[in-house]
Amino acid sequence: MISVDYKDKRPIYEQLAVNITAMALSGELKPDEQLPSVRQLAVQLKINPNTIAKAYAELERRGVTYTVTGKGSFINSDLSSAAKAQQSAAENNFTEAVMQARLCGIEKSRLLEMIGEAYDTDK
Amino acid sequence: MISVDYKDKRPIYEQLAVNITAMALSGELKPDEQLPSVRQLAVQLKINPNTIAKAYAELERRGVTYTVTGKGSFINSDLSSAAKAQQSAAENNFTEAVMQARLCGIEKSRLLEMIGEAYDTDK
DNA sequence: ACAAGTGTACTAATCATAATAATACAGTTA
């Protein structure tokens, strides 16, 4: 389910974009499946339609969706570019985290331990 | 050297706090060593003294420094609480990065590879 | 005592970004 978290410091439109991208990549949203309309989702989430529209524009810009004026926004069948971007971001983030941990004096062996746990957590 | 990066999205005072904390934990700043004065550092970095003051207040709140009005701000001899907080934050960050990577479909073996590289990078 | 240096406190103004609000327009569908 599409949702927003007001405790999250990221802007709402960014949360929505990331959220929907994840749902598309996981298969929770199928190729060519139509997203809720801008106005409909705005009512459902109790936020402004402009904020939804901004999120949808971002999704199209990132290659996650395609849009037809008058019809709606739909999940792309080819998500490879979005998937690559997401993986690249995740790898950069991971590398940063490793270097940060090293600077804190955390041993490499400790990181190897933590991977074992974290990688198998459900969530 | 204490510096700020305007390409960084974090606020300046936060960058300064993190920067100085790292220098204290690495030993680049010795215990009881005096930090540059608020006004002096403001001139050096060409930013407002209030921003420096905010960073110094944060550092004291986080247990990195102690402050004597009229004298200045100095590095704490006991940095254990700051070190623990920093390590804890690094571990949380690392765990998040691992789970993000897993959600992107990155294999555990790939992460193990990357640790090998990232942990030995200089920077 | 004095002057110059410390950190601190306070108020106001400026700036950027996010979000809201209201409206209008172009295209699609039944």
Place this chain on the structure above:
DNA sequence: TAACTGTATTATTATGATTAGTACACTTGT
């Protein structure tokens, strides 16, 4: 035609970061 899509535009509000200017309490060296 009516009701739905996304898009565009302008104005307004809210928030946080930063700047600006000033004032105060304390310490140090003369």
